[in-house]
Amino acid sequence: MTAGAASWLPLSSGERSVAIEVLVHGPLSRTELARRLDLSAGSLTRLTKPLIESGLLVEVPEAGTPAEVRQGRPSQPLDVVAESRSFLGFKITDDMVYGVVTTLRSDIVARHDRPLTTHDPARVADLLAEMTDELTRSHPRIAGVGIGVGGLVQDRAVVGESPFLHWREVPLAALVEERTGLPVVVENDVAALVEAESWFGAGRGLDRFVVLTIGAGIGYGLVLGGKRVPYAEEDRGFGRHWIVNPNGPLTPDGERGSAVSLLTIGNIRYQVQAATGRDHTYEEILALAAAGEPMPARVIDESARALGTLVAQIANFAMPQKILLAGEGVGLMDVAGKTVEDTVRAHRHPLAAPIDLETKVSDFHDWARGAAVLAIQVLVLGAGEV
Numbered sequence: 001m002t003a004g005a006a007s008w009l010p011l012s013s014g015e016r017s018v019a020i021e022v023l024v025h026g027p028l029s030r031t032e033l034a035r036r037l038d039l040s041a042g043s044l045t046r047l048t049k050p051l052i053e054s055g056l057l058v059e060v061p062e063a064g065t066p067a068e069v070r071q072g073r074p075s076q077p078l079d080v081v082a083e084s085r086s087f088l089g090f091k092i093t094d095d096m097v098y099g100v101v102t103t104l105r106s107d108i109v110a111r112h113d114r115p116l117t118t119h120d121p122a123r124v125a126d127l128l129a130e131m132t133d134e135l136t137r138s139h140p141r142i143a144g145v146g147i148g149v150g151g152l153v154q155d156r157a158v159v160g161e162s163p164f165l166h167w168r169e170v171p172l173a174a175l176v177e178e179r180t181g182l183p184v185v186v187e188n189d190v191a192a193l194v195e196a197e198s199w200f201g202a203g204r205g206l207d208r209f210v211v212l213t214i215g216a217g218i219g220y221g222l223v224l225g226g227k228r229v230p231y232a233e234e235d236r237g238f239g240r241h242w243i244v245n246p247n248g249p250l251t252p253d254g255e256r257g258s259a260v261s262l263l264t265i266g267n268i269r270y271q272v273q274a275a276t277g278r279d280h281t282y283e284e285i286l287a288l289a290a291a292g293e294p295m296p297a298r299v300i301d302e303s304a305r306a307l308g309t310l311v312a313q314i315a316n317f318a319m320p321q322k323i324l325l326a327g328e329g330v331g332l333m334d335v336a337g338k339t340v341e342d343t344v345r346a347h348r349h350p351l352a353a354p355i356d357l358e359t360k361v362s363d364f365h366d367w368a369r370g371a372a373v374l375a376i377q378v379l380v381l382g383a384g385e386v
Contacts, residue, residue: 011380014047019056019380023104024199027060027079048078056080080104085143085379088135089372090128091189091364092116092149094164098364099131101139102372106200110139111365121170129179144379145182146371147172148189150217156185156374164216185374192370193326194221194228199373202324202358210320212311213327214263222318239263244306262306265329271299283331290335304336308343315348315355322356326366333359
């Protein structure tokens with residue numbers, strides 16, 4: 001960690017609350033900041049002084065205030081300098097590593113991807129170190145590294161289980177820290193995406209928020225009271241036992257008629273191939289369905305009904321203010337969005353409030369950005385839980 005980054009830590013709980021509020025919602029006047037955190041003016045001054053001295057927070061001119069009036073103002077809004085530090089985020093898939101550099105506010109400023117030709121943990125760590133070295137040449141103020149992995153992650157450091165990488169008990173954070181000299185945080189990739197969207201994206205400022213991802217797998221994340229809810233079975237096959245249609249297809253992955261069997265890209269491709277004898281990419285299947293080809297259209301229609309049912313069930317029980325649908329499979333909405341919407345309405349009370357369903361066309365760089373946000377959180381919050 002750089003000396004500048006280290007000087008931000010450790011933060012007291014009060015300083016941490018101030019830093020997060022400004023980071024996520026700034027710039028904020030001291031009056032508004034005190035109101036949001038229910039602090040007196042004196043307490044706020046005491047908490048902000050070390051944050052300003054360390055360089056984490058700065059005073060900025062109030063927007064729209066003439067220059068001649070700004071001079072000598074007793075209280076200017078507080079903000080972070082987004083470009084003061086950079087963060088690396090990596091998303092590991094079974095055959096690629098996607099890397100990004102972000103600002104302190106998670107804006108992506110650079111991308112760098114490399115093929116993954118082996119799943120050997122040491123060699124994967126070597127590759128991550130090489131990518132880090134390449135990125136730090138053009139972005140020398142790197143303060144931390146976040147890594148997102150599909151699987152169960154323990155203590156933000158050890159990949160306990162990853163079906164895509166065939167890993168068990170891999171101390172990935174330690175392996176990469178040894179090679180880079182930077183602080184490293186590892187997390188389940190869906191959890192990382194949820195944190196990023198909760199802090200800087202679709203869920204910012206919401207108390208109840210859900211992220212549902214469809215693609216190679218099914219991912220689910222719940223935010224309550226503005227905080228992500230961790231759960232023990234995280235990414236141990238969410239959706240494999242969530243039966244959406246008991247009469248649905250039997251596929252190699254997931255129980256009959258489960259969310260996984262109906263919605264994951266691999267199982268959609270399997271169904272079409274089983275029916276037609278031809279192997280198509282997911283994009284080809286969507287195009288064929290849109291053109292009215294009978295079997296692809298039937299499979300996509302069934303998938304859309306499954307997604308609508310799943311969204312309605314989540315809304316009925318979690319009652320979120322918004323559901324974000326993301327992942328590499330969201331192209332389903334472009335072809336069969338109306339079927340999804342009709343199915344949602346059919347599974348909701350007629351007087352239920354409409355669901356704020358936002359679809360995010362995302363690629364793996366968005367997942368890498370989520371991992372970078374974890375590094376940002378650890379830098380601001382210290383090593384404890386977010």
